[in-house]
Amino acid sequence: MTTLQTISQLANQCVLCGICIPHCPTYHIFKSENESPRGRIALFKALAENKITTSQALLSSLDHCLGCRACERVCPSQVNYAQLSHLGRALIASELQSLKQPLSKKLVETLLPSPQLRPWLKLASKSLQPFVMSNHKKAKGNSQKSSNQVTSKKVASKNKQKNVLLFHGCTSELFEYGIIDDIKQLINACGINVITPKKHSCCGAISLRKGDMNKARTQINDNIKQLVNLDDKDLSIIAINNVCSAQLSDYQQFSDIPNAKKFADKIMDAIHFLVVLLKEHPLQFSPMQESIGVGVHISCSLKNALKEELLLFELLENIPKIKLDKINDRFCCGAAGSYRLQYPEIANQLLDIKLDDSKAKQHKLIVSSNFGCSMHFKKGLQRQNIQKVEVLHPISLLARQLIF
Ligand code: SF4
Ligand code: SF4
Structure with missing residues (x-):
């Protein structure tokens, strides 16, 4: 089947009921059928069947998604x-x-997935790191001991039977300082060794959004070939960023790429992995200060793609006395990869729905398991001059509260 036929076939499954429309953030803003899922499906179908010609307005409606x-x-x-x-x-x-x-x-889409340029970006980001790291370490010091008290080697020696491979994503080292150490610390404390590949390709999400199918397929192929021995039944691959987990799980849709399904079957989001792991190997966490209300941001990839939003609450409830409160999750926050840079007005309008809710509930800490959303929230808090609200990955919060 050709791509055009596949588009028509997928679009033909739409029965035009409109149930999706009130759930669409762009329809909420523009109140136009072309800015709704039903409208976009019809436009893609008409384009594939050569029934309409493209115009900037039409392309914008599709690109606003x-x-x-x-x-x-x-x-x-x-x-x-x-x-x-x-x-x-x-x-x-x-x-x-x-x-x-x-x-x-253009910069974000070109630079982030490029393994060649990532070291340079990392170097540039390190010039900011002392400021951010000092906060990160200060916060960790509140609770217990530094992460290097549990080294990978020491803990692995307790239990060498199980390994996990960590897919850290293009942005973890750049924008979520300490997240890789934090997840290793938690998993190692359960006696499991974490393998961190020196490099891997982007999961493909950015290329797919850009419409660059060839590049996405190359990245998918590279990850399948390079990352893991697929015959090792005991080895799981966990991804820290929800977007990567969702995209890596979707590799099974590329059925013509060898081993795509086998690879996808090994993928687990880090949140899911830790929920299961902590049931098998309970760890001790210090209680949260009662005054800290924790706002939980549910990313779209966690809610709509992975359908694992409840697991995020389950994971954080390992921390005694934690008060969790879901931030308004009617719509996407607007981050959506590079969307917040491409369409800042729409992105900020959507974020403000969440910031207003969080402000009203007086959250002092916001947790988000998606790096792009976290960055968007941090920028939004600055823009609204909301101070003394921390934005943290849930795994970093758990690591901070860990008692050895
Ligand atoms: S895509 Fe929307 S309009 Fe089409 S069938 Fe699904 S819910 Fe109904
Ligand atoms: S993916 Fe989101 S923005 Fe795009 S059509 Fe569906 S609901 Fe609307």
Whole structure:
């Protein structure tokens, strides 16, 4: 089947019921059918069947989609909107390229997934690191001991039977300082060794959003070939960023790529992995200060793609006296990869729904398991001049409270 036929076939599953429409953030903002899932599906179908010609307005409506997959979660006909949108974006990629895009979008999309450029970005980000790290260490010092008291080697010697491979993503080292140490610390404390590959390719999410199917397929192939011995039944691959977990799990859709399904079957989001692990190997955590209300941001990849939002609460409830409170999750926060740079007005409008809710509930700490959302929240807090609110990955919060 050709790509055009696949687009038509996927789109034909839509029964036009409109149930998805109130769940779509762009419809909420624009109140236009073209900015809704049903409208976009019809546009992709008409484009694939050559029934309409493209225009900047039409391409903008399609490009405004955040890829949040809220429509997919509620669709009674189970339309695979993500797959349809990836194929549709590949179809229109050449036309989008000819449109003027903000430099910031081009930079993010070009630089982040590039293994060659990542060391340079890392070096640049390190110039900011002392400031951020001092806060991170200060916070850790509150609770217990420094992470190097549990070395990978020491703990691995307790139990050498099980390893996990950590897919850290393109942005973890750049924007979430300490997250890799934090997850290793928790997993090592349960007697499991963490293998961190020196490098891996981007999971492909950014290329797919850009409509660059060839590049995405190369990245998928590289990860499948390089990362893991697929015959090692005991080895799982865990991803720290929800977006990567969702995308790596979706490799099974690329059925023509050898071993794609076998690889996808090994993927587990880090939140899920830790929930299971801590049941088998309970650890001690120090209680939260009662005055700290923790706002839980549910990322779209966790809620709509992985459908594992409850696991985030279950994981954090390992911390005694923690008061968890879900931040308004009606819509996507607007981060959506490079979307917040490409369409800052839409992105900020969506974020403000969440910030207003968090402000009203007086959260002092916001946890988010998606790096892009965390960055968007940090910027939003600055923009609104909201001070003394910390944004943290849930795994870093757990590591901070860990008692040895
Ligand atoms: S809910 Fe599903 S079937 Fe109904 S309009 Fe939306 S995409 Fe189409
Ligand atoms: S993925 Fe999100 S933004 Fe895009 S059409 Fe679906 S609900 Fe709307």
